[in-house]
Amino acid sequence: MPSPIPVTRLLPRDFGLELGVCSSPLTKQSGDTTLRVPVIAFHGKLACRLWSSVIHWRELRDLEPIGSGGFGLVSRATYLGETVAMKRVRCAKNKLASRQSFWAELNAAHLRHENLVRVIAASTQSNATDDDGVIGTIIMEYAGDxxxxxxxxxxxxxxxxxxxxxxxxxxxxxxxxxxxxxxxxxxxxxxxxxxxxxxxxxxxxxxxxxxxxxxxxxxxxxxxxxxxxxxxxxxxxxxxxxxxxxxxxxxxxxxxxxxxxxxxxxxxxxxxxxxxxxxxxxxxxxxxxxxxxxxxxxxxxxxxxxxxxxxxxxxxxxxxxxxxxxxx
CATH class of the missing domain: 1.10.510.10 (Transferase(Phosphotransferase) domain 1)
Structure with a gap:
């Protein structure tokens, strides 16, 4: 499990939400381990939402592998009715580097720009049965092959x-x-x-x-x-x-x-x-x-x-x- 990461690693300083005390970004919600970050209620188009710290696994369908590497596996999928890319980050030989890589993927998650691949949701869990060694899952905008x-x-x-x-x-x-x-x-x-x-x-x-x-x-x-x-x-x-x-x-x-x-x-x-x-x-x-x-x-x-x-x-x-x- 990743070491405690300050919430300021995940959100800009001027985000404008009351955050309270948070010693770790991990918490239990409905039986799932998720990133403890405020989440905007789901409404409107997916493109208009803040990235979510909770992945709604039941809304994730039609997974099709499209790439792999030392980091793990990338799949094309459907999430909340839209085509997305899903990255499962696995623990490589260097466990520290793997964990840091997962958290680094979220450094720009709060940003929205037409020339940046947008992060939609992330979790420290995986929905796969063979999730041994999976550090986390990231759902992103699908920008093409x-x-x-x-x-x-x-x-x-x-x-x-x-x-x-x-x-x-x-x-x-x-x-x-x-x-x-x-x-x-x-x-x-x-x-x-x-x-x-x-x-x-x-x-x-x-x-x-x-x-x-x-x-x-x-x-x-x-x-x-x-x-x-x-x-x-x-x-x-x-x-x-x-x-x-x-x-x-x-x-x-x-x-x-x-x-x-x-x-x-x-x-x-x-x-x-x-x-x-x-x-x-x-x-x-x-x-x-x-x-x-x-x-x-x-x-x-x-x-x-x-x-x-x-x-x-x-x-x-x-x-x-x-x-x-x-x-x-």
């Missing part, structure tokens, strides 16, 4: 320039909203960006995310950084164990933008060699690709995104401004 990784590398033809800029703009909007609310994603990469049927990019998978107020806690941040992200997109200051800032997401955004235009993997070679070269020799993906010969502003923007100094990288707000000013 396609991610940006597949779009970049599986398409028969290169993405059009305007499509690359549009997708990058969607991701930058998501980062602006996250950072404005004190959350850093810490695993921005094409595989974690879902592309809806309408072509809208939505940032997903918050298992590595962190609230900046916790990142500034010297006692908590070193342990949290052990969970890591994806090494090809991880900012050098994080590889050195330094402070977490929104600039870490901007660095990852720069690598993602490079992938959109080149359709190539960022690095080749052994993981440990790449990590050492990124930190010690300022290694970055190759910007001398033919695609950048006619895209000077894009090349310049990417270069500044992955500056070695976080304070020299543009903010998410600046990313949006510069992307909007790119020549057609």
């Amino acid at each position: 396609l991610n940006l990784q597949q779009l970049i590398y599986s398409a028969a033809e290169p993405l059009r320039r305007e499509s690359c800029v549009r997708h990058a703009t969607d991701v930058a909007r998501a980062l602006r909203h996250l950072h404005a609310h004190g959350v850093v994603h810490l695993d921005v990469k094409p595989a974690n960006v879902l592309v809806s049927h309408a072509g809208v990019c939505k940032l997903a998978d918050f298992g590595c995310s962190l609230k900046l107020e916790i990142a500034r806690d010297r006692d908590a941040s070193p342990r949290r950084l052990e969970i890591g992200g994806t090494y090809t997109h991880r900012a050098p200051e994080l590889l050195r164990g330094e402070d977490v800032t929104p600039g870490a997401d901007v660095y990852s955004f720069g690598v993602t933008l490079w992938q959109l235009f080149t359709r190539e993997p960022p690095y080749e070679g052994e993981r440990q060699h790449v990590l050492y070269a990124v930190v010690a020799f300022n290694l970055r993906p190759d910007l001398n690709k033919p695609v950048f010969n006619t895209s000077g502003p894009i090349k310049d923007l990417i270069s500044r995104c992955w500056s070695a100094e976080p304070n020299q990288r543009p903010s998410a707000e600046q990313l949006l401004t510069e992307l909007s000013e790119l020549p057609a």
